[in-house]
Amino acid sequence: xxxxxxxxxxxxxxxxxxxxxxxxxxxxxxxxxxxxxxxxxxxxxxxxxxxxxxxxxxxxxxxxxxxxxxxxxxxxxxxxxxxxxxxxxxxxxxxxxxxxxxxxxxxxxxxxxxxxxxxxxxxxxxxxxxxxxxxxxxxxxxxxxxxxxxxxxxxxxxxxxxxxxxxxxxxxxxxxxxxxxxxxxxxxxxxxxxxxxxxxxxxxxxxxxxxxxxxxxxxxxxxxxxxxxxxxxxxxxxxxxxxxxxxxxxxxxxxxxxxxxxxxxxxxxxxxxxxxxxxxxxxxxxxxxxxxxxxxxxxxxxxxxxxxxxxxxxxxxxxxxxxxxxxxxxxxxxxxxxxxxxxxxxxxxxxxxxxxxxxxxxxxxxxxxxxxxxxxxxxxxxxxxxxxxxxxxxxxxxxxxxxxxxxxxxxxxxxxxxxxxxxxxxxxx
Amino acid sequence: xxxxxxxxxxxxxxxxxxxxxxxxxxxxxxxxxxxxxxxxxxxxxxxxxxxxxxxxxxxxxxxxxxxxxxxxxxxxxxxxxxxxxxxxxxxxxxxxxxxxxxxxxxxxxxxxxxxxxxxxxxxxxxxxxxxxxxxxxxxxxxxxxxxxxxxxxxxxxxxxxxxxxxxxxxxxxxxxxxxxxxxxxxxxxxxxxxxxxxxxxxxxxxxxxxxxxxxxxxxxxxxxxxxxxxxxxxxxxxxxxxxxxxxxxxxxxxxxxxxxxxxxxxxxxxxxxxxxxxxxxxxxxxxxxxxxxxxxxxxxxxxxxxxxxxxxxxxxxxxxxxxxxxxxxxxxxxxxxxxxxxxxxxxxxxxxxxxxxxxxxxxxxxxxxxxxxxxxxxxxxxxxxxxxxxxxxxxxxxxxxxxxxxxxxxxxxxxxxxxxxxxxxxxxx
Numbered sequence: 022x023x024x025x026x027x028x029x030x031x032x033x034x035x036x037x038x039x040x041x042x043x044x045x046x047x048x049x050x051x052x053x054x055x056x057x058x059x060x061x062x063x064x065x066x067x068x069x070x071x072x073x074x075x076x077x078x079x080x081x082x083x084x085x086x087x088x089x090x091x092x093x094x095x096x097x098x099x100x101x102x103x104x105x106x107x108x109x110x111x112x113x114x115x116x117x118x119x120x121x122x123x124x125x126x127x128x129x130x131x132x133x134x135x136x137x138x139x140x141x142x143x144x145x146x147x148x149x150x151x152x153x154x155x156x157x158x159x160x161x162x163x164x165x166x167x168x169x170x171x172x173x174x175x176x177x178x179x180x181x182x183x184x185x186x187x188x189x190x191x192x193x194x195x196x197x198x199x200x201x202x203x204x205x206x207x208x209x210x211x212x213x214x215x216x217x218x219x220x221x222x223x224x225x226x227x228x229x230x231x232x233x234x235x236x237x238x239x240x241x242x243x244x245x246x247x248x249x250x251x252x253x254x255x256x257x258x259x260x261x262x263x264x265x266x267x268x269x270x271x272x273x274x275x276x277x278x279x280x281x282x283x284x285x286x287x288x289x290x291x292x293x294x295x296x297x298x299x300x301x302x303x304x305x306x307x308x309x310x311x312x313x314x315x316x317x318x319x320x321x322x323x324x325x326x327x328x329x330x331x332x333x334x335x336x337x338x339x340x341x342x343x344x345x346x347x348x349x350x351x352x353x354x355x356x357x358x359x360x361x362x363x364x365x366x367x368x369x370x371x372x373x374x375x376x377x378x379x380x381x382x383x384x385x386x387x388x389x390x391x392x393x394x395x396x397x398x399x400x401x402x403x404x405x406x407x408x409x410x411x412x413x414x415x416x417x418x419x420x421x422x423x424x425x426x427x428x429x430x431x432x433x434x435x436x437x438x439x440x441x442x443x444x445x446x447x448x449x450x
Numbered sequence: 451x452x453x454x455x456x457x458x459x460x461x462x463x464x465x466x467x468x469x470x471x472x473x474x475x476x477x478x479x480x481x482x483x484x485x486x487x488x489x490x491x492x493x494x495x496x497x498x499x500x501x502x503x504x505x506x507x508x509x510x511x512x513x514x515x516x517x518x519x520x521x522x523x524x525x526x527x528x529x530x531x532x533x534x535x536x537x538x539x540x541x542x543x544x545x546x547x548x549x550x551x552x553x554x555x556x557x558x559x560x561x562x563x564x565x566x567x568x569x570x571x572x573x574x575x576x577x578x579x580x581x582x583x584x585x586x587x588x589x590x591x592x593x594x595x596x597x598x599x600x601x602x603x604x605x606x607x608x609x610x611x612x613x614x615x616x617x618x619x620x621x622x623x624x625x626x627x628x629x630x631x632x633x634x635x636x637x638x639x640x641x642x643x644x645x646x647x648x649x650x651x652x653x654x655x656x657x658x659x660x661x662x663x664x665x666x667x668x669x670x671x672x673x674x675x676x677x678x679x680x681x682x683x684x685x686x687x688x689x690x691x692x693x694x695x696x697x698x699x700x701x702x703x704x705x706x707x708x709x710x711x712x713x714x715x716x717x718x719x720x721x722x723x724x725x726x727x728x729x730x731x732x733x734x735x736x737x738x739x740x741x742x743x744x745x746x747x748x749x750x751x752x753x754x755x756x757x758x759x760x761x762x763x764x765x766x767x768x769x770x771x772x773x774x775x776x777x778x779x780x781x782x783x784x785x786x787x788x789x790x791x792x793x794x795x796x797x798x799x800x801x802x803x804x805x806x807x808x809x810x811x812x813x814x815x816x817x818x819x820x821x822x823x824x825x826x827x828x829x830x831x832x833x834x835x836x837x838x839x840x841x842x843x844x845x846x847x848x849x850x851x852x853x854x855x856x857x858x859x860x861x862x863x864x865x866x867x868x869x870x871x872x873x874x875x876x877x878x879x
Contacts, residue, residue: 091824095831098777129821296772297835326835327822339765343725348527392558392867393756393839395520396874402524406726406755410822411840438821445825 022064022420023047029069030389030400034076034361034375036354038400044074046382049195049420054378067415071390073400075357076376077136077383077416079364080330082230082268082289082318084142085126085151086119089444090323099236099298107323110448118448119144121440123151126328128437131157131424133329133410134385136417139266139289139318139368141203141230143179145186153194156423156431158383160266160368161186162203162230167214180218187227197419199228199368204260206232207243207251215258222263228369229260233288234277235269236300252277261286266367268318271295271303278304278311287314287367290359292336294320305341306350316364329410334360338405353405386415451493451849452476458498459818459829463505463790463804465783467829473503475811478624478849483807496844500819502829504786505805506565506812506845508793509759511659511697511718511747513571514555514580515548518873519752528665528727536752547877548573550869552580555757557866560586560853562758562839563814565846568695568718568747568797570632570659572608574615582623585852585860587812589695589797590615591632591659596643609647616656626848628657628797633689635661636672636680644687651692657798658689662717663706664698665729681706690715695796697747700724700732707733707740716743716796719788721765723749734770735779745793758839763789767834782834815844 026044031054033039045053045063053059087107094106119142130138137158140148145163152159163186165179183202191200202222204210222229234240234251243251252273255261261284270288273281281288290303308315317333319325334356342348365374373381387408389397394407416424423430455473460483462468474482474492482488516536523535548571559567566587569577574592581588592615594608612631620629631651633639651658663669663680672680681702684690690713699717702710710717719732737744746762748754763785771777794803802810816837818826823836845853852859 089825092827092832092836093825095828095835096771096778096781098775102777125821125824132821293768296768297777299771299775299777301775302772326832327838329822336768339722339725342728343731346527346728346730348531348726348728349525352525390867392554392561392863393758395554395867395870396518396522398521398878399524403521403755406524407521409756409838409840411838434821438819438824441824449827 023061024420025059025063025066026069026074026386027066029072029074031376032073032075032357032400032404034358036352036357036401044376046417046420049382051376051378051380051382054376067386071388072414073387073389073404075385075387075404076361076374077385077418078134078330078360079316079368079374080130080135080138080319080328081266081287081316081364081367082291082320083138083140083328084321085138085140085148086114086122086142086144087321087323088126088129089118089122089448090321091326094323099300100238102298102324113448114144116144116147118444120147120151121444123148124155124432124437125441126322127151127155127157128429128432128434129328131155131416131429132413133331134413134416135328135330136383137364137368137370137373139201139230141205145182149186149190149198152198154431156418156421158197158370158418160199160201160228160230162201164203164205165214165218166205166209167211168209170211170213177214184221187225191227195419201228201230201266204229204231206239207254208239212258215255215260219259219262228264228266230266231255231260231268233267233270234272235295237272240272250274250277252280256280264369268320269295269300269303270308271301278308278313282311282313285314287316287363289316289318289367290333290337291318291320292333292340294324297324302340302344305337306345306347309351309355314363314366315359316367317359330360331408331410334405353401356405357401382417382420384417385413387412388414452490453849454488454492454495455498455503455815456495458501458503460805461502461504461786461829461833463787465781465786465830473805475846475849478810480805480807480809480811483805496815500817501843502816502818502833504814504816504833505790505803506814506847507563507759507789508745508797508803509559509564509567509748509757510695510716510745510793510796511720511749512567512569512757513750514567514569514577515543515551515571515573516750516752517555517558518547518551518877519750520755522752528729529667531727531753542877543573545573545576547873549576549580550873552577553584553861553866554870555751556580556584556586557858557861557863558757560584560845560858561842562760563842563845564757564759565812566793566797566799566802568630568659570634574611578615578619578627581627583860585847585850587626587799587847589628589630589657589659591630593632593634594643594647595634595638596640597638599640599642606643613650616654620656624848630657630659630695633658633660635668636683637668641687644684644689648688648691657693657695659695660684660689660697662696662699663701664724666701669701679703679706681709685709693798697749698724698729698732699737700730707737707742711740711742714743716745716792718745718747718796719762719766720747720749721762721769723753726753731769731773734766735774735776738780738784743792743795744788745796746788759789760837760839763834782830785834786830811846811849813846814842816841817843
């Protein structure tokens with residue numbers, strides 16, 4: 022199958038813009054990018070006029086089944102939000118509910134240009150099957166916690182579940198599905214568990230997904246408990262020996278940032294969730310200056326409320342300008358990179374997150390012929406500041422057009438809505 | 451003409467939600483709201499299932515012709531943005547350009563549920579005609595500046611133009627068009643001009659639209675210049691004797707807030723523009739506690755980039771939680787009120803901004819049957835945190851459906867786009 026994008030404006034992962042371009046996809050791979058029309062005949066030609074083609078977006082921190090709790094616990098601080106509303110509701114989860122909620126989340130993400138996500142939750146078998154069925158990509162991790170130093174890691178059923186998931190599904194579905202190890206957070210683990218889990222990850226080539234210094238209280242309590250920051254705690258227990266996706270990082274110190282940089286960890290910035298739960302604003306400018314790999318995430322729908330990672334780029338850019346008062350330092354291209362290349366790097370997908378011949382065809386086609394976008398002086402600036410999810414016309418993963426103009430290829434959206442609503446009705450009523 | 455909304459969920463301006471309601475519009479007026487179906491036959495019945503009906507939104511601070519400069523001057527601080535890019539570009543404006551750019555702005559606003567806006571710009575004749583033709587409502591003001599204390603107000607052609615606009619158009623188009631007086635800002639006026647202009651407003655029943663303490667530098671320079679804050683300067687020169695729309699208020703002091711409250715001035719919060727230009731975050735929580743009337747605005751498209759005031763409510767809510775760390779104080783209903791009733795109050799439209807029998811039928815119908823909104827636990831929370839402009843199905847002003855599912859009643863959108871693009875091409879190329 023050959024698909025040609027004809028005379029399209031391309032926004033590369035670097036933020037570079039080229040107009041009147043041709044891009045050919047052959048099966049799963051980008052096989053041509055150039056100024057002249059390729060000689061090969063295409064099975065389908067997509068008219069690129071008024072359109073911008075860019076790499077698909079990476080949502081590097083989320084909990085997809087939490088669409089079930091979207092709007093369920095509004096206007097609360099993180100600790101009350103968790104303990105009074107979310108944890109009790111999660112206690113009642115069951116596989117079919119997780120499946121229905123994950124399908125809705127994936128449908129929403131495909132509609133807004135997301136090609137891959139990093140998830141941390143439970144009932145991960147269900148999430149794996151949703152990802153396999155829909156054609157999206159994901160790094161899935163089973164959230165592990167360990168409160169008792171005597172029953173850590175290897176004896177814990179959550180860890181055993183992670184190992185089984187890894188053995189069964191890592192790099193399955195032609196590499197679309199990856200299994201990461203997870204340490205929920207410093208405050209919900211013990212040192213021995215971190216050491217054991219990170220040793221497993223190191224031996225088996227796995228990555229680790231964790232929550233890091235999300236709130237000031239969490240950071241402070243760790244200092245009191247261990248005499249070190251959460252970043253230092255994880256470093257000491259060997260966690261950064263493997264590639265880490267560290268969500269939030271709102272309250273990391275300057276020396277924490279040096280540690281994160283030194284080990285090549287990715288910090289996932291979740292600006293909307295951090296605002297909504299009153300956690301604060303991550304020091305993005307500082308982290309970028311230090312050279313930390315930054316990706317973006319929505320967090321779960323219960324603290325966002327949408328799963329639109331391009332909107333996170335918009336918030337991230339505006340917040341840094343408004344909070345630091347420096348409107349010139351961070352340019353638009355940096356946010357394109359966070360959404361694409363940096364996300365693929367965080368997930369360990371070397372052939373993804375970029376528009377290059379030989380790379381995977383994970384693409385988003387945006388309609389720029391909208392009254393709320395025009396005029397376009399620089400397509401990269403317009404992408405960041407004017408585009409919203411309503412501009413996404415098409416989302417392609419591994420050369421498959423999974424979403425196009427309201428239609429899904431791999432899922433029946435009316436059925437997804439029906440199954441989801443059925444769960445909601447039985448769940449809370 | 452009678453239009454019936456049938457079994458619809460109503461979100462009132464107070465934030466109250468009622469399901470399975472009937473609302474009848476007869477010509478320009480809401481004539482029935484109730485739980486049972488009205489006896490009168492309707493000319494058109496709109497199915498309310500899966501829909502939420504709410505009062506139309508007020509964008510209380512903008513400069514509609516600036517759609518022409520959307521994306522034209524990115525990543526700059528306010529002073530460089532103005533002096534290096536915007537002022538030189540504005541110097542080359544001409545009536546047809548203002549008309550084309552205003553029409554695009556109005557089309558965008560109707561599409562996102564805006565029923566009225568407060569504008570400050572020049573070539574206001576053109577803006578008046580666009581408002582008259584399209585059926586939207588607006589408070590239009592001619593931006594006045596006065597740098598020379600010897601050539602102030604009454605001798606100034608901008609002030610004369612304001613007076614003529616007022617005499618010709620105030621309360622025209624069945625009250626849809628109102629003309630406000632304008633004082634651009636403290637840093638661009640002189641005391642005598644403020645006294646003269648506010649005296650004219652007082653004598654003629656006009657309102658005043660101005661920029662107030664947008665940046666820290668502006669506030670500080672005023673203290674150096676006058677030994678008082680901009681708010682105190684305006685108070686001393688009689689400006690608050692009439693109803694004032696004060697845009698921004700990012701850097702007002704506690705005692706300024708007391709002054710604004712005492713005179714019943716409206717402060718218009720423009721969170722996105724304030725972030726984008728590095729101006730900071732207005733102390734919304736503090737102002738609400740003090741009892742100041744707060745409305746919302748987008749500012750011009752050059753510093754936003756969209757004219758979507760419902761998005762401003764979303765930003766305002768998230769910013770207050772994230773910056774103050776208090777996630778519980780401000781409830782969702784407060785933001786609904788800012789978008790509707792408070793805006794109508796700011797504009798002096800007593801019969802607007804609310805869903806009440808006898809009031810003007812300025813309504814927005816939202817599609818809540820979207821995967822990115824479900825489930826809905828509380829429609830007011832979902833409205834604030836999950837809804838975006840893509841959910842607007844219909845915008846009605848004075849009983850006229852001006853926008854419905856992509857179609858405009860009073861404008862030819864392809865012609866609007868064509869005229870706009872024609873101006874853009876001749877303007878910068």
